[in-house]
Amino acid sequence: MKTQAAVAFAAGKPLEIHSVDLEGPKAGEVLVEIKATGVCHTDAFTLSGDDPEGAFPAILGHEGAGLVVEVGPGVTSLKPGDHVIPLYTPECRECNFCLHPKTNLCQSIRSTQGQGLMPDGTSRFSLDGTPILHYMGCSTFSNYTVLPEIALAKIREDAPFEKVCYIGCGVTTGVGAVVFDAKVEPGSTVAVFGLGGIGLNVIQGARMVGADKIIGIDLNEDKQALATEFGMTDFINPSKVDDVVSAICDLTDGGVDYSFECIGNVKVMRQALECCHKGWGESYVIGVAGAGQEISTRPFQLVTGRSWKGSAFGGARGRTDVPKIVDWYMQGKIDIDQLITHTMPLQDINKAFDLMHQGKSIRSVILY
Ligand code: NAD
Ligand code: AHE
Ligand code: ZN
Secondary structure, X not given: OEEEEEEEOOOOOOOEEEEXXXXXXXXXXXXXXXXEEEEXXXXXXXXXXXXXXXXXXXXXXXXXXXXXXXXXXXXXXXXOOOEEEEOOOOOOOOOOOOOOOOOOOOOOOHHHHHOOOOOOOOOOEEEOOEEEEOOOOOOOOEOEEEEXXXXXXXXXXXXXXXXXHHHHOHHHHHHHHHHHHHOOOOOOEEEEEOOOOOHHHHHHHHHHOOOOEEEEEOOOHHHHHHHHHOOOOEEEOHHHOOOHHHHHHHHOOOOEOEEEEOOOOHHHHHHHHHOEOOOOOEEEEOOOOOOOOOOOOOHHHHHOOOEEEEOOHHHOOHHHHHHHHHHHHHOOOOOOHHHEEEEEOHHHHHXXXXXXXXXXXXXXXXXX
């Protein structure tokens, strides 16, 4: 079949809209009509050329929601008409990662996914006979896409696609890092570096679990008002203080219980670790840093009881946890609507990247 898609032909080049060829689902695969997709900073990161796994031409996008159109042989858990959210972190429930209680990083299809291919080592997309790569196993910047059954979470049918698509990455990453990975306790102190599409979800996750003090840190003061509405209690603009680590320690009697880096800046990752309380503070790296970047600190920071950790897709096991997060939204426990600051058709997708780079959007959502 033909599908309208935004194709990334090369690093640093705007996406181009094309009518692309899409093969139907093979064994264990599902054809999905994407109804809406968010544009995440990670899409921009890969398009920039900084992603060691970035390969072109590819169809980016990994934060979608849509409808099952057709299932391939052997698919048992989904049927045409089901509402689904694609999962860049699948959940096979069989590999040694899925069976381990301490990780959500299902590895059953990770190697082919990282090469932009389906599990059988081929692509379903092509243009004029030339294969086009998948991205993060999702390629939601295409109106129709094919995914493995294990990479789809079935969700309730009354949830609006144009809102819950954001649960496909940003909401789950931020809220989940607090709830599933850090397991922040009521009364905790929390620092959140970067108040964008991820950081604001960390803030609302911290509020949901009852954190007392939630300190937001961002260079862009325009982010302050919305962050306050989402639960931030204190704001620091690092360019207006001598030392952001000291400023946080002063606000918290020696450091926070938990910190989250939601930018992808290795210097900020160090600050996020060092503002943690001696003896017990935990810092979670969420931001994605470019090829060749490395983190550093004095080992004494760790010797004296701080921990440096990381969080991918918020520690969520997608097929199990994503439907629960959709429920939290539908029950009003978390807010998504205010974070979706812009919507646009696929034809205007490059504007979504411009708005992100200008710091003018939290999330742009493409409506098909
Ligand atoms: P975003 O662009 O919406 O937000 C980034 C924020 O950081 C902006 O508000 C910006 O003003 C602020 N900022 C930039 N430099 C800063 C600095 N030096 N000090 C303080 N603030 C600064 O991006 P996003 O969509 O929220 O994504 C954030 C990061 O998380 C990206 O690196 C993205 O790739 C990554 N990410 C990781 C996961 C995961 O599973 N680990 C999932 C999604 C996104
Ligand atoms: N490909 C990059 C790493 C990119 C990365 O860290 N991705 C996050 C999700 S970002 C979503 O917006 C992730 O889940 N990583 C785990 C994984 O298995 O990819 C690189 O550095 O090579
Ligand atoms: Zn993302």
